[in-house]
Structure formats: C-alpha cells, structure tokens
Amino acid sequence: MNNLRLLYNSRMKTDYMPVYSQPSSKEKAKTLPAEILAFIGDAVQTLFVRTKFAEQKNCKIQTLHNLVTKEINATSQADALKKIEDLLNEDEVIVFKRCRNSHKQNIPKNSSVASYNLASGFEGVLGYLYLSGQSERLSELIKLAYPEETN
Numbered sequence: 039m040n041n042l043r044l045l046y047n048s049r050m051k052t053d054y055m056p057v058y059s060q061p062s063s064k065e066k067a068k069t070l071p072a073e074i075l076a077f078i079g080d081a082v083q084t085l086f087v088r089t090k091f092a093e094q095k096n097c098k099i100q101t102l103h104n105l106v107t108k109e110i111n112a113t114s115q116a117d118a119l120k121k122i123e124d125l126l127n128e129d130e131v132i133v134f135k136r137c138r139n140s141h142k143q144n145i146p147k148n149s150s151v152a153s154y155n156l157a158s159g160f161e162g163v164l165g166y167l168y169l170s171g172q173s174e175r176l177s178e179l180i181k182l183a184y185p186e187e188t189n
Contacts, residue, residue, distance in 0.1 A: 057171075057173045058168055058169060058171055058173075061169060061170055061171025061172075062169050062170055062171075063170065064129060064170045064172075066170075067166050067169040067170035068129060068132065068133060068166060068170075070165075070166075070169065071140075072136050072137040072139075072140035072158070072162055073140060074165070075133060075137055075161070075162040075163075075165035075166050075169070076137050076140075076158045076161040076162045076165060077161075077165065078164075078165035078168060078169060079160070079161030079162055079163065079164030079165030079166070079168065080110075080161045080164075080165075082164045082165065082168045082176070083110065083115070083160075083161065083164055083180070084106070084110050086180055086184070087106050087109045087110055087184070088102075088106050090184075091105050091106055109184070111148065111149065111157075112148075112149035112150075112153045112154045112156075112157040113148075113149055113150075113153050113157075115153075115156070115157035115160045115161065116152075116153040116154075116156035116157050116160070118160060118183035118184060119134075119156050119157070119159060119160035119183070120156070121182055121183050121185075122179050122182050122183050125179065125182065126163065126179075129166075130163050130166070130167075133159075133162050133163050133166040134159040134160070134162060134163050135159065136162065137158050137159045137161065137162025137163070138155045138156060138158055138159030138162070139155070140158065160183075163179070164176065164179075164180065167179070
C-alpha cells in the first residue's frame with residue numbers, strides 16, 4: 039500500500055501537482071505499457087484540474103464538475119498537447135509517440151480519432167513524468183498546457 043501513497047510537496051498549494059512517493063527509474067517508466075502510462079496520466083491531469091478549480095472557484099459541485107469536464111476530454115487534451123509539443127525532450131517525444139500510436143479499443147463519440155490519439159499521447163507523457171518522479175518537469179509542462187487564462 040505504500041506504493042500508492044501520495045506525498046504532497048510544499049508547492050501543492052500553488053501548482054496542484056501530486057508527487058509519487060516511490061518513483062520508478064526513467065527507463066522503467068518509459069517501458070511501461072502505453073495504456074498504463076495514459077491511464078495514470080489521465081488521473082494526474084484530472085487531479086490537477088479538479089484541485090485547481092476547487093481552489094479557485096467558489097461554486098456548487100455540479101458547476102465544478104461541468105468546468106472540469108470541459109478540460110478533461112480528448113479535444114481539450116489535444117489542444118493542451120499542442121501548446122507543449124515543441125517543448126518535449128527526446129524521452130518525452132518517444133513516450134508521446136508510443137502512447138499516441140497505441141491501439142485504442144474505443145474512441146469517444148464526441149472526439150475525432152486524431153484528437154483522441156493526441157490526447158492519449160499527452161496523457162502518456164504526464165503518466166511517464168509522474169511515475170518517474172519528475173515532478174518539476176510535470177508541473178512545468180502542465181502549467182504551460184493549462185495557462186492561467188483558462189481559470
């Protein structure tokens with residue numbers, strides 16, 4: 039159970055990023071299945087967006103939910119990826135391409151295949167950074183992907 043425990047760093051109040059308590063090596067994280075990286079990356083992104091809105095918006099839960107679902111979908115994630123794509127380093131590009139190109143079982147009806155593939159790549163990069171303990175890099179990229187004007 040210790041492996042699942044999250045530690046929140048002193049920056050959590052300002053950047054909303056969780057820190058994994060027992061990170062893997064970069065090489066081990068890079069070799070995890072693309073679906074696992076995207077699955078974890080989706081959770082990291084969801085936690086970031088939910089925490090950000092919960093701290094900044096004083097409104098009902100349903101309103102928060104509606105705000106969050108506008109940010110947590112394939113089209114929004116594809117747009118977020120486009121903001122940081124040129125900033126990805128070599129390892130992140132490798133992970134992105136592997137996750138983008140992995141076989142998908144289902145494509146949501148509200149998304150194009152292209153957007154869904156970009157979103158999967160974006161989630162994969164976030165998952166890789168989180169699992170490999172690169173919290174500063176994760177925070178940097180997610181802040182650039184979701185600038186303050188989206189508040």
